[in-house]
Amino acid sequence: MDWVAAFVVSGPTKAECKQRANHLITSLKDQEIYCVRPIADQLTLFYKFLHGEPLRFEKNWVQQTTHTGFAENLFGVSNQLGSNIGFYFGRVAKSIGKKYLDESVASSRDVVLFHPFIANEGIKGASTDSPHISITGQTGKGKSFLVKYILMYLSFLKTNVLITDPKNEIEENFNKAIEDPEVRVNYPLFTELIRSFHYVTLDPSIPSNHGVLDPICFLEGYEAKDTAQGIIEQIYDMNGKDDVKTELLKTLTNVIEERAKGQQRGMMHVVERLQQSENRNVRNAGDLLFQIVQNSILQLVFSDGSYEGLRLGNKINVLQIQGLDLPEATDDPNFYSDSERKSLCLMIPLAKFCEKFGSRSKQEKTAIIFDEAWMLTKARGGKKLVKSMRRIGRSYSNQLYFVTQSVSDVESDDDVGNFGAKFAFDEVAEREDILSFMNLENVEENRELLKNMTKGHCLFTDFYGRTGKLAIDCLFEEWREAFKTVDQSYSAKAEEEIMQ
Incomplete structure (x- = not known):
């Protein structure tokens, strides 16, 4: 292949153009690239860059490379993920083989930033205007950690947040973290932030x-x-x-x-x-x-109409339901118990309540984190409710985080492309579906990529349509303590020490 490469240097004055050209030549020389000013051939080179012009002219400017060698320049290929501004989420995990989270973070220089509320603001180059985000994956891979990580970052923004917590674990874990005297002394601002969260527990044993x-x-x-x-x-x-x-x-x-x-x-x-x-x-x-x-x-759900309704005027609102009997995501709905059916029944009004929370004002930014959302898709008419929740994001400044175990819960055949960013943790039973959902080829290399993802790794598709392997990294130890869902025993710690 014959090709020509040129840098165009501009400036308000001739002296400044010359100064910038010298800086460019020096920078390229540091990378062992020989660059010169085309004093005599500058006009000829200018015309050669017009469309359709042949490259046949003075041979000093024409490079010759094989197709394979030219492809090694990796034009149009980038390791960048996330947004150019925003909060630190982790690193691009470059390793193909199995690596633990700390190893992936330490071996990567590519930082991933993420800003939740820029997707629907018409950014040039963005592949979507949808503000909504899906988080899918098997239990125990880091999904809950990521949800709480996002919740903390949202608390820094000028937005009102409603998160559903069917497992009733957020309040318990967060309060347990700030009950530690060392945390209260060393991290007073974190303690103050956690105490500002508004927890609403819906308990049917309380008549009110x-x-x-x-x-x-x-x-x-x-x-x-x-x-x-x-x-x-x-x-x-x-x-x-x-x-x-x-x-x-x-x-x-x-x-x-x-x-x-x-x-x-x-x-x-x-x-x-x-x-x-x-x-x-x-x-x-x-x-x-x-x-x-x-x-x-x-x-x-069933009342005499005397209740005035929930008051969720706080910045961060955590909505818990006491006494839910949740089936497993893989259970056959035909064999749900009466208690499980009643629990699923609550997902219908809960989804409508979340929709109302997100459509209170077109000027006020809101975020809804709907955890264990697979329960909603299993309920009667649930997928219709999901569509309705997503629609409010188009006309209101609302963002939906749809957290579920299976990618099949997120989009159906007649309803695709409604999530601007996607996080997908590994799920052994549906690796082919995950690759399809993340717009990756179903080839052996990509299947191995999923197979080798350890806890804390996920595939991430950003608002620009770029997909890569993300190693989630939290910089704050007090946050990590609050995000814990399981405390390690001495036996588990000893097992890790021996492995190292």
Whole structure:
């Protein structure tokens, strides 16, 4: 291949152009590249860079290289990941073989920065305007660590945050960290920050919590009706029961309209009216729903309409639900227990509440971190709710962090490309799906890349569409202490020492 390379130097004066040219020549010389000024041939070179001009002219300027050698210049190839500004997230992990996290960080000079709120601001070169972020992967690979890492950085920004915590572990772990006297003495600002977090625990055993997620109380019109219908159909099978379904829809419409007129109404009024129906089938359905709700976690949803609603005016809001019985992500929905079905049922109004939190104001930035989001996709109409949560990010300054175990929970065949940045931890059972989701070829090299990712490593696709292996690195020891979900025993520590 014949090719010509030239640097164009400009400046406001001839003297400054000359000075800059000298600096360029010196810099290239340090890299053993011979560069000269084309004094006599400058005009000829200028015209040679016009499109379609042949390279046949004075041979001193023309380089000859094989195709293989030319490709080794790696034009258009970059190791850069993340954004040019933002918070430090870690390093680009360059090793192909298996390496532990600290080794990957120590062996890489490529720093990864990340700023959450720049995706939908029309940045040149960005491959998407979607502000939403997906975090997927197997339990125990570092997903929860990354979620809390992002939460801490969001607390520094001018934004209101709502994070759902179905496992009820954030408050316990954070408070445990700041209870350490050394942490309180050495890191007073960290302690102050953690204490500013607002924790809301929805406990069905406390009467004042009854109805906190009642859709008739915090939604209106068709949203209230659709959500309420989805909740009831999650716990009561209406297939082949057209008379029951018809009466349910009529009752929902009437109760919602009465609520709109100022009357105190809630989901329990729907159940009570079904119990009073003249139709025996409808009456039996109402009695069954009443028994299902009584003394269960569903009391958070079914109420008499007297609850005023959640007040989440704080900067960082952690929403916990006491008494959830979560199934495993791999469990067959056909074999869920009644308790597990009730827990899944709560995901429907919880998703709508998060949507309302994100659409409070078009001027105020908000972020929603929906953890264990696979539960939402398993619920009736869950994928429709996910789409609805994402849509508010386009018209409002809202960002959704969708945290789940499988990439199949994130996008369906008819709904793709709605996440601007993606973090994917390894999951043995779906490595091919992960590669497809991250726009990587399904070749042996990439499969080995996933296979060799140890804890703390993930694939990361940034807002510019670049994908690489990220070694997550937290600089602050007090943060790492707060992020711990498992304390190491002496036996585990001894095992690590022997391995080294």
